[in-house]
Amino acid sequence: MKARRPSPDDQHLTEQLGATGLRLTPQRQQVYDVLVHKRDHPTAEEVFIRAKKQMPEISHATVYNCLDALVKSGLARPVTVDRGATRFCPNMHEHGHCHCDACGMVFDVALPANLPGVALPAGFKLKRYEVALHGTCAECAPQK
């Protein structure tokens, strides 16, 4: 990967950000590129490290700002599987996260369609939900 080449997504980015009153900046594009390039649910710190490879002068705070802008514009989701750093995911389809407590790996998992059928408190207006599954992945399974 070298210099940034405009992709078909740019249009999408501009639109989504614009709808939230935000601009598409090189930093926001870079941060978004990092997310889609390797979809391993990186933390803000990891995004920062990866983004710096292409854009060495980008700052820590900017990465947080950009991630926040992407989340607000519906281009990424924050994922909190464990206490510790929030992770980010550009997969905006409805899905849950499966987390290996041993190695920390996070996988996307499809969800049954009927989740929203839970009995909510009266008058509660559901906006989004998050499903976190915890356990041990095949690699880390306590091999007998």
Add this chain to the structure above:
Amino acid sequence: MKARRPSPDDQHLTEQLGATGLRLTPQRQQVYDVLVHKRDHPTAEEVFIRAKKQMPEISHATVYNCLDALVKSGLARPVTVDRGATRFCPNMHEHGHCHCDACGMVFDVALPANLPGVALPAGFKLKRYEVALHGTCAECAPQK
């Protein structure tokens, strides 16, 4: 509420802690009492403040230690609805958490029985899962 009076739960506490190789101490009992007394999903800090009313000399670190002991022994669950302090819940039945993004209130909600039916990655061994629902509660609903 004044001095701690032995309750029927004490037996249960001793057993559960014992099974994990831990003892029932006055501090652990106090912290557990705080959790069951007001089940509003307090943070460690809130538990600390409430516990101090009965036990003024209890320390911050002890509250964290006790909460950790309770979680390890299956007497409480950590709940992470948002970034920010972890909350604690003594309801060990399977349930999800409904969180009002406006006022921060957390409600327990019953879950459909079929959640575990999701397609997990091959070899993944599920231990527990957490469902967090976000939205606005009746009180905070944008009243038209």
Add this chain to the structure above:
DNA sequence: AACCGATTTAGAATTATTCTAAATCTTGAC
């Protein structure tokens, strides 16, 4: 060419949590 608001930047500040080392308590062996 100067201006305005949005954005980025570096670093300080804050928040939540964990760590550390010493003091204290408990329990079983004698």
Add this chain to the structure above:
DNA sequence: GTCAAGATTTAGAATAATTCTAAATCGGTT
């Protein structure tokens, strides 16, 4: 009962993740 061993508590320091702040910069007008 007394003592040593190990568990637990304590205060405060240390760490990790994130947010805040104020100044510099940028992009698109007037």
